[in-house]
Amino acid sequence: MLGNSLISARQFFILVTLFVIGDAVLYVPSLTATSARQDAWISALIGWGEGFLLTSLYAALSLRHPNRTILQYSEDILGKWAGKAVAFLFLSYFFIDASLMLMEIGDFVTTQIMQETPIEIILVLFAAIIVMGTRCGMEPLARVSELLFPYFLLLFFTLIAFIAPQIKVDNLKPVLAHGMAPVFGGNFRYMGYLLESVVLIFLFPLVKQPRHAAKAYIMGILIANFFLTIITTVAVLVLGPNITVLLAYPSYTLAQKISVGNFFERIEVLMAVIWFITLFIKITVCYYATACGIAQTLRLTDYRRLTLPLAMIMVIVALATMPNRPYFDNFVSEIWMPYSLTYGLFLPVLLLVVGGLRKRLGK
Amino acid sequence: MGIEPCSLRDSKAILIWKKSDWRMSHNAKQQVSFSSSLEENMEVVKRELGNSTDLVTRTVRMEAIGQIEVGILYTEGLVDKSLISNFMESLMVHAHKREIPSDDALADEPLSLIKDFMLTMGGVELLDDLDELFNAVLTGDTVLLVEGCTQGFIVNTKQWEDRGVQETSVQTVVRGSREAFSESLRTNTALVRRRINNRHLWLETKQIGKMTQTKVSVMYIKGVADENVIAEVQRRLNRIDIDGILESGNIEELIQDAAFTPFPTIYNTERPDSVAAGLLEGRVAILVDGTPIVLLVPAIFVQFFQSPEDYYQRSDFGLLRMLRLLSFFIALLGPSIYVAITTFHQEMLQTNLLMSIAAQREGVPFPAAVEAMLMELTFELLREAGVRMPRAVGSAISIVGALVLGEAAVQAGLVSPATVIVVSITAITSFVFPSFSMSIPIRMLRFGLIALAASFGLIGVFVGLIALCLHLCTLRSFGVPYMSPLAPLNLADQRDTLLRLPIWMMHTRPYFLRPKNSIREHDNKPNPPRESVH
Incomplete structure (x- = not known):
């Protein structure tokens, strides 16, 4: 079903990193700062530990079921019907995640870059390359992520280096003025993004050496946390907590503020390539997991036939789930984290525990 | 393969011969043997070749071996004339001399006699069917048939006019061999x-x-x-x-x-x-x-950006590969980024530059995209004309190209000078690649990217590039991923990919080719004495 395409541990590492950075690089600064204010960076730092624990959980679960996807072993563990139900819950999560992120791109482009272009056109344009990427299969997609990773690094560090002169350390003070409670409030939303990395568990059986894959999974989420912590800290350092909270896309505003030698100005469109790269990888992985997972659960021979009709549904779902911006902001900050918690923590723990019990009782 | 004994007393073999069949069905090899009559064989060959006038046939009577007639066939122009004359000479000499032991036993085997005593050439093969005969005659070998035998000889006499080894004309280098392949x-x-x-x-x-x-x-x-x-x-x-x-x-x-x-x-x-x-x-x-x-x-992809000279000059010369990669991006993206920025993202330009471009474009009737497309198309036309036209009219094209299309188009207000500059830079960069076959896809894809840039700005260009990356990453060449060693990444192979490190550091053959023996050299690091000699 998944084909014989295999990816290396290094490719998996890059996929995990780009996936977790994904859309978080755009939203995390303002989401964490909403509650934690100038301590947003501490919220992000806590995420390192959470990321480590979560991916350790996913890796442990995957290592117990080598060469099987999460949809397959949930059937093994929970029985045919309960297992299929869980599989479809996961599939719905993958699909809704992909649709939401597609909408995020559309919203970002039509509000920030090209205000007069209808959002549908942008959605279809991006859906087209996502379908193309999915149809190519995971092996070429892993290679593309490998190819794009250096450009991501180059642009990210250019952004940080060029904005560095405008850093004001005073923006971080006072540290922990209101205690740890608001910091955990910020971390609550940050964790919503980390939980999405459960989608990558679907790719785990594709990696050549499972032992190395587990390490790549954990390292990938830590490196992604590193980038997210940096962008959150720099956003607060440059813009100050008050403005960071107000902005929809603080990272984009950071890029707008770049001014080097009165010549490198307003290069935010080039900087937008940073999250176009990460979002493309993230959506395509989610979409691949959906298409492949449906084919696997329904025992179809080829997932490629699903890609085109699913893309049409994805564009419609994207338009339907987000009627307006305040609705979406509310959804992301209040609902997304508990919703993700079901799939990112509850179901994997359930599978691990039930699987362990069954094994023990079976003996 | 031994020589079959045959003699004049042999009964006439029946010629099994399906006319005109042999040429078309190369795969289904049916053996067509000879008749034992020389005259008949010669006639068949002549008839099958349509009495083509470049076929030379000659019969010699060999007095030395019992008055046997020997037929010689070759195609004029494909044979070495001096070899042929040597060959004829040795036949003629032996034809009349009775130096050869001519007892009855040997006289029964004229083929071995001829081979052992008369053929002075190196490459002689036994021939026993007509297919082989035609193949030999038409590729410049000489065929020798003997009366009364169902076999003959192929004598290697191939030699035809060729250009000889000349200087490279397409992939030229400053330092390195000047020899190029020829047609032979x-x-x-x-x-x-x-x-x-x-x-x-x-x-x-x-x-x-x-x-x-x-x-x-x-x-x-x-x-x-x-x-x-x-x-x-x-x-x-x-x-x-x-x-x-x-x-x-x-x-x-x-x-x-x-x-x-x-x-x-x-x-x-x-x-x-x-x-x-x-x-x-x-x-x-x-x-x-x-x-x-x-x-x-x-x-692989990067191979098309590598010139043999990269290895002949000292290794810092390998930095030029970065220049070629840069020109790849300019040649591919130059016009589309220009179109995207002037149409959608004017804020990216510095104010003075923006004013100057806006002033230039003031009188131009076309949108930037149409302008760029027109100029690119004109340039492609000029380039194509430059390749196809006779050498003698070359100067006319360059005058038209330089004066009329550049200078006059700007003065007439049809295109802006900025577009001309962008198109010229693109043109120059597309000539930088050491391999011509890589400039063709760039020329084609450039137009698609201009269209995407005109519709969606830099977003469109980004989408186009991602699609391009995906396409490149799906390609393979004989099992090797096309983008290797970049994707899948191999760190050891990076020594000779975008840069070229000194030869003494390249210990291994490229791993992506999966060579059976990957070690190229052991430690070769130059180790000069530390003190000066004097």
Whole structure:
């Protein structure tokens, strides 16, 4: 079903990193700062530990079921019907995640870059390359992520280096003025993004050496946390907590503020390539997991036939789930984290525990 | 193969001969044997060749061996004249001298007599069917038939006019060999052999094309090249079933991995040193008779940005590869980024620059995209005309190109000077690549990217680039991913990818080619004495 395409541990590492950075690089600064204010960076730092624990959980679960996807072993563990139900819950999560992120791109482009272009056109344009990427299969997609990773690094560090002169350390003070409670409030939303990395568990059986894959999974989420912590800290350092909270896309505003030698100005469109790269990888992985997972659960021979009709549904779902911006902001900050918690923590723990019990009782 | 005894007393063999069948069905090999009558054989050959006027036939009566008649056939123009005259001389001399032991036992075997005493040439083969005869005569060998025998001889006398080894005309270098391949397969294989004197350099030849019977040679170093690649090359060549092969481009199209891609997945070169370097790395060369262009597989993307000179100059010269990569991006993206920025993202430009571009474009009637497309199209036309036109009218085209299209178009207010500059830079950068086959996809894709830029700005360009990346990452060349060693990444191979490190640091052959023997050298680091001699 998944084909014989295999990816290396290094490719998996890059996929995990780009996936977790994904859309978080755009939203995390303002989401964490909403509650934690100038301590947003501490919220992000806590995420390192959470990321480590979560991916350790996913890796442990995957290592117990080598060469099987999460949809397959949930059937093994929970029985045919309960297992299929869980599989479809996961599939719905993958699909809704992909649709939401597609909408995020559309919203970002039509509000920030090209205000007069209808959002549908942008959605279809991006859906087209996502379908193309999915149809190519995971092996070429892993290679593309490998190819794009250096450009991501180059642009990210250019952004940080060029904005560095405008850093004001005073923006971080006072540290922990209101205690740890608001910091955990910020971390609550940050964790919503980390939980999405459960989608990558679907790719785990594709990696050549499972032992190395587990390490790549954990390292990938830590490196992604590193980038997210940096962008959150720099956003607060440059813009100050008050403005960071107000902005929809603080990272984009950071890029707008770049001014080097009165010549490198307003290069935010080039900087937008940073999250176009990460979002493309993230959506395509989610979409691949959906298409492949449906084919696997329904025992179809080829997932490629699903890609085109699913893309049409994805564009419609994207338009339907987000009627307006305040609705979406509310959804992301209040609902997304508990919703993700079901799939990112509850179901994997359930599978691990039930699987362990069954094994023990079976003996 | 021994020589069959035959004599004048043999009964006449019946000529089994299906007319005009043999040429078309090369694969179904039916043996067509000779009659024992020389006259009949000669007639059949003449008739089958339509009495073509370049066929030379000659009969000699051999007094020395019992008055046997001997027939000689060759095609004029394909044979070495001096060899032929030597050959005739030795036959004539023996025809009248009775120096040969002529007891009855030997007289029964005129074939062995002729072979042992009269043929002074090196390459002599026994011939026993008509297919072979035609093949020999039409490729420049001389055929000798004997009265009363159903066998004959092929004497190797091939020699025809060729261009000889000349200077490279396409892939030129400042430092390095000037020799280029020529049209003759034998000359080309010799050029490679002169560079690699090793018994492991193996050469396999087959004839492809039912009509043309073109010789195609596969060359590789046994024990270095990947056996799977060699087998795959053989397999793909064997399944070619076509009437004619006229150039290695025909072979390339028939054996390439992806049929529908603008990118070349097989490398081609006219330089023997490039082929030798490829063979040493573990690649397989395919040489085709009649063309100076040799194919090299597997090919990867970055190979098309590498010039043989990168290895002949000192290693810092390898930095020029970055320049070529930069020009790849300019050639591909130059016009589309210009269109995107002037149409959608004016804020990216510095105010003064923006004012100046806006002032230039004030009187121009077209949108930036149309302007860029028009100029690009004009340039492509000029380039095509430059290749096709007779040399004598070259100056006319350059005058038209430089004056009318550049200067006059701007003065007439049809295009803005900024567009002319962008198009010219694009034009220059697209000539930078050492391999012409890489500039073709860039020229094509440029137009698509301009269209995307005109519709969606830089977002469109980004989407186009991602699609391009995806496409490049799905390509393979004989099992090797096209973007290797970048994706999948191999750190050891980075020593000779975007940069070239000093030769003493490149210990291994490229891993992506999966060479059987990956060690190139051991420690070769220059180790001069630390003190000065004086």
